[in-house]
Amino acid sequence: MxxxxxxxxxxxxxxxxxxxxxxxxxxxxxxxxxxxxxxxxxxxxxxxxxxxxxxxxxxxxxxxxxxxxxxxxxxxxxxxxxxxxxxxxxxxxxxxxxxxxxxxxxxxxxxxLEGRSLADLLRSERVLGVPRAAGIGLQILQGLRAVHQAKVLHRDVKPGNVLVRDEGLAILVDFGIASFAGANKVTKLGIPIGTPPYMAPELFAPASPGPTPASDLWALGVTLYEMAEGRLPFRGHEVWEVQENIRSTPEPPYRYSGPLAPVIQGLLAPDKDDRLDAATAEAMLQEVLRDPDLPPAPLAEQPTQAALPDFTPDPERPAPAEVAVPDEPEGKPGARRGWKAGLAVVLAAVLAGGGWYLSRGDEPSGSSGSESKAPTVTAAEKRWEKWRSANEVLRVGVKADQPRLSEELEDGTFEGFDVSMALAIAKALGYERGDVQFVAVNSDNRSSMLTHLQVDLVVASYSITDEREGEVDFVGPYIYAGRTFLVRKESEKYTLDSSADIKKEKVAVCTALGSTYVEHLKEERYRIYEPQPSGYEGCVKKLLNKATDVYAVASDDILLAGHAYKRPDDVKLLEIGAGTEEYGIAMRPGDRPLKGKVCEALGQIITSGEWKTMYDQHLSVLSLPPRGAPNPPKCAT
Structure with a gap:
């Protein structure tokens, strides 16, 4: 209570x-x-x-x-x-x-006060949906700004300390461990007091100055994430567990947050000097709630207008890209100015997409009647037109070190099957070739490149797995791959003609950081080379360097066949396993306008014969088993 x-x-x-x-x-x-x-x-x-x-x-x-x-x-x-x-x-x-x-x-x-806590609300409903989460989050933030203006720090912002009344009013309560400006740090046995999953990382630095308004804003970011995603961003019962999760995975996956994601990301910046300030966060939350395409929450979830002042869409307001972000009088002008300018643009792009789930992450169900489907199609087309007009350039993440699949040439251009696939999709989306910008990614950073809005799509041998479904959304598969090893063609020390030889000789096997093969090799008890490079080109270089003890590279057959084709005198492929890897086109979770169009485009590419033309051009020369085009993906209507 x-x-x-x-x-x-x-x-x-x-x-x-x-x-x-x-x-x-x-x-x-x-x-x-x-x-x-x-x-x-x-x-x-x-x-x-x-x-x-x-x-x-x-x-x-x-x-x-x-x-x-x-x-x-x-x-x-x-x-x-x-x-x-x-x-x-x-x-x-x-x-x-x-x-x-x-x-x-x-x-x-x-x-x-009569009402129930936000924690109770989350226990019963789990995910509140973007409009409701943004409304409650904005009220908490406005309350925090009043608290901070009084030179008080709350220090324990969390769902259990927010009361939500029936009319939708959210009230910040429980100032039991609050502190005011100039007070000594409240500690217990030398450890800052608070609730571990909501405590900012700077509170545990050796020379920490103690809590600040930025620490409360971090806790607000955690609370917003919990409302939108239905779980904590950084889990753990003990302080050290939470802090280790923040250190190892500073970017939690966003599946349902949609236009709230930039706000949450800004509030969860590990460095407090880079963290979003209160004024900017408030402006962004107001902009989320003013989006004219924002569907209302179910009637039972709608807060009253009295409880949420200034939420009514203003027909005269500027477009999202022109949103004015007020300065924070008490903020640091240097470090945070970049956040304000950058996140205003980010917000415009995400709002233009409009792709996020309304209540509990479920796709809206449609009626089978043709008359009831017409408004849905119209709304989807409207969302796509808005997304397209806000994104004049399509940024596509591709790998730079995969011969025949995707490779960067000396003049800075890219070629390969993945590149041709990306260009075909871009064309179906209405982009000319000159409007497509390719960005080099690797297995380790491609999801964060999407999260940080540095690319719109990733077409980079991205295997569709259950674990990755929470990090990104996939359309596909657009091709299948099997598992294999690339080994030195001649070795004075070992004879490696099969995967059994690799395991028997216990030679070091290299695979890229972030690939699906890390866990596979561990499970099969191969000896993994450490540290893992960020890309397979690094693994191949180590394989060719006889001064290293790397004698094999593990990855997909398509990927490694390209390296074998490029270096026929130095390396060879071992037996090719069954087709167990499905490559998908990845995008940010919940980006429905883009996902729908990409899904339609891929279906057209596969059924029109364009897929076979690309395959013959780039991959038919490789020593691979015959592969046909995958089935067209099922696109949500």
């Missing part, structure tokens, strides 16, 4: 049963029942005898043994903190009615 939350058991003015003896603070506030406990104290439902109303009362001091000096210091700190909290007057922050001091405690008396 949150700070000032609680289901009403008695009428607002009904006095408690006089027969039951209870603690009364300062002769006025009668403690009735405990309604929850925070990190620093217990919250009570109480009765204000003077004004005859129910309130919430919480102590600001922990129940720990103190000396006279430490108690005096703690009391002084809590007194100043209560005074600071009492000055905050905002509809999205719990109202503080009074401050009361007893012998060993400082109490704050707050408005008793």
């Amino acid at each position: 949150s700070d000032a939350g609680g289901a009403g058991r008695a009428g607002e003015g009904a006095a408690p049963d006089p027969q039951t003896p209870r603690t009364v603070i300062e002769g006025r506030y009668e403690l009735l029942e405990s309604i929850g406990s925070g990190a620093m104290g217990e919250v009570w439902r109480a009765y204000d005898r003077r004004l005859r109303r129910h309130v919430a009362v919480k102590g600001l001091l922990a129940r720990t043994a103190m000396t006279a000096d430490t108690r005096r210091t703690a009391m002084q700190r809590a007194r100043r903190e209560a005074e600071a909290l009492a000055k905050i007057e905002h509809q999205n922050v719990v109202t503080v009615h009074d401050q009361v001091e007893t012998d060993h405690q400082v109490w704050i008396v707050m408005k008793l």
